[in-house]
Every structure is written in C-alpha cells, then in structure tokens.
Amino acid sequence: MACLKVVVVGSRLIGKSSLVTAYCDDVLLEGTQTKETFEVTREHDNTEIKVTVWDTSGTFCRPIAYNGADAFILCFDLSNKYSLK
Numbered sequence: 185m186a187c188l189k190v191v192v193v194g195s196r197l198i199g200k201s202s203l204v205t206a207y208c209d210d211v212l213l214e215g216t217q218t219k220e221t222f223e224v225t226r227e228h229d230n231t232e233i234k235v236t237v238w239d240t241s242g243t244f245c246r247p248i249a250y251n252g253a254d255a256f257i258l259c260f261d262l263s264n265k266y267s268l269k
Contacts, residue, residue, distance in 0.1 A: 194259030
C-alpha cells in the first residue's frame, strides 16, 4: 500500500479542521476541534493509498508536521487578504 503525508496549513480559525474532517471522516464540523492527525485509505488507479493528513491547528508544533511531507494544502479566506500572511 502506498502512503502519502499531507500537511494542511493556514491562519487560525480559517477552517482547516473542518476541511480535513469533511475529507477524512465525511463529517461537517461546527466550531473547533483538536484532533491533529487523520488517516484515511483511498483508491486511485486500482492502488490503495493510505493518506495521513496533519492539521496544524492549535498549539501543535508545525515544523514537526512538515518533516517528510509529500504535499501541503494552503487554506485561506478569499474575503480576508490578511489570512495569507
């Protein structure tokens, strides 16, 4: 089985946890949550892939999450230019 590590980054309270939970657990969150890693298995081209998604919200030490990442997802608010800083 192939493995993929994805790190989700962005400003506080931008909706990172909601995005990750919707993808991994198929649940839409209301409010905030504290889970930092999620695992889900998906199939692509008849190959199973274990996707580990790291949510960098809260007090989690971001540099630890970055180590060995295969991909990053940058989350920001289109209506707030400061969310990109």
